[in-house]
Amino acid sequence: MASNPAYSISRRHFLASSGLVSTVGLIFPAALFAGTEVVSTPGLVQKARSEAANATIDVQRLRSNISVLMGAGGNIAVLPGSDGKLLVDSGLAGAKPKIADALAGISSDPIKHLINSHWHFDHTDGNEWLHSAGATILAHENTRKHLSESTRVEGWDFTFSAWPAGAIPSEVFTTDHTLKLNGHEIALKYYAPAHTDSDISIHFTDADVIHVADTFWNGYYPFIDYSTGGSIDGMIRATEANLSRITKSTIVIPGHGAVGDKSQLTFYRDLLVTTRNKVATLKKQGRTLDEIVAAKPTADWDEKWGAGFMSPRMFTGLVFEGV
Ligand SMILES: [Zn+2]
Numbered sequence: 001m002a003s004n005p006a007y008s009i010s011r012r013h014f015l016a017s018s019g020l021v022s023t024v025g026l027i028f029p030a031a032l033f034a035g036t037e038v039v040s041t042p043g044l045v046q047k048a049r050s051e052a053a054n055a056t057i058d059v060q061r062l063r064s065n066i067s068v069l070m071g072a073g074g075n076i077a078v079l080p081g082s083d084g085k086l087l088v089d090s091g092l093a094g095a096k097p098k099i100a101d102a103l104a105g106i107s108s109d110p111i112k113h114l115i116n117s118h119w120h121f122d123h124t125d126g127n128e129w130l131h132s133a134g135a136t137i138l139a140h141e142n143t144r145k146h147l148s149e150s151t152r153v154e155g156w157d158f159t160f161s162a163w164p165a166g167a168i169p170s171e172v173f174t175t176d177h178t179l180k181l182n183g184h185e186i187a188l189k190y191y192a193p194a195h196t197d198s199d200i201s202i203h204f205t206d207a208d209v210i211h212v213a214d215t216f217w218n219g220y221y222p223f224i225d226y227s228t229g230g231s232i233d234g235m236i237r238a239t240e241a242n243l244s245r246i247t248k249s250t251i252v253i254p255g256h257g258a259v260g261d262k263s264q265l266t267f268y269r270d271l272l273v274t275t276r277n278k279v280a281t282l283k284k285q286g287r288t289l290d291e292i293v294a295a296k297p298t299a300d301w302d303e304k305w306g307a308g309f310m311s312p313r314m315f316t317g318l319v320f321e322g323v
Pocket of ligand 1: 120214
């Protein structure tokens with residue numbers, strides 16, 4: 001890819017422009033371009049981490065005793081019970097006091113189990129304190145790999161150091177893994193590379209509640225981490241896989257955004273596919289990223305999906321990179 005001149009040009013713009021516009025719960029790069037001049041907003045990761053202490057945690061009860069905590073990084077699913085609390089994702093570490101309060105408000109069961117939906121910091125920064133509190137950490141093998149070594153995310157212009165020892169998953173799997181906890185069966189399934197190369201779905205099968213990691217951003221253009229294996233085509237494949245496994249009554253927990261359902265996931269799939277096809281067609285015609293952005297391939301959704309969060313230009317750039 002790097003030998004492609006169009007890619008190289010867009011890549012320089014893409015890297016230098018990475019920045020953060022944030023609510024604490026949503027992490028995304030900002031597209032700050034002025035013509036061909038690049039305006040950089042450094043500090044995306046640092047800013048998210050420093051703002052985490054100000055997070056407001058919203059606790060939403062779903063069904064079958066499953067709740068979701070929203071507002072401190074990625075969405076955190078919680079299943080309490082006699083086997084100890086199970087969490088899906090650990091949020092931002094700076095939000096620890098508020099997350100701890102929210103967890104205590106759900107039940108007095110000790111924290112025993114943590115699953116990471118993928119390796120990104122807004123889903124794993126709380127690993128260390130949750131491990132100290134008693135959680136055994138389970139994840140895909142690539143999550144352990146990325147947390148165990150220095151890992152760069154070009155889209156955030158940030159290189160992460162290895163996570164502390166206690167934060168690293170002690171149990172990993174490759175394709176599928178099933179747990180039985182607190183009266184529930186929980187099926188974990190690896191997506192092929194999608195948003196990263198470490199994404200898994202966490203399906204509370206009898207409750208029919210599924211956490212789909214950052215393959216789904218409900219109401220916001222998604223970030224795609226090409227540095228660790230993500231791609232627009234992988235995102236689309238993961239979304240198709242999600243749709244094939246759920247019904248109208250399934251509750252879908254996205255990595256970011258409101259808890260949704262099959263109709264919202266279908267809308268999102270169509271948005272991804274339509275954007276991909278428009279951008280690919282224009283790129284094949286030799287259009288530059290600037291020209292494609294000017295053609296507004298995402299115009300139908302920008303008002304809602306691109307307002308204040310991941311910008312239309314940034315999302316278009318991420319699609320451009322992968323077609
Ligand atoms: Zn992510």
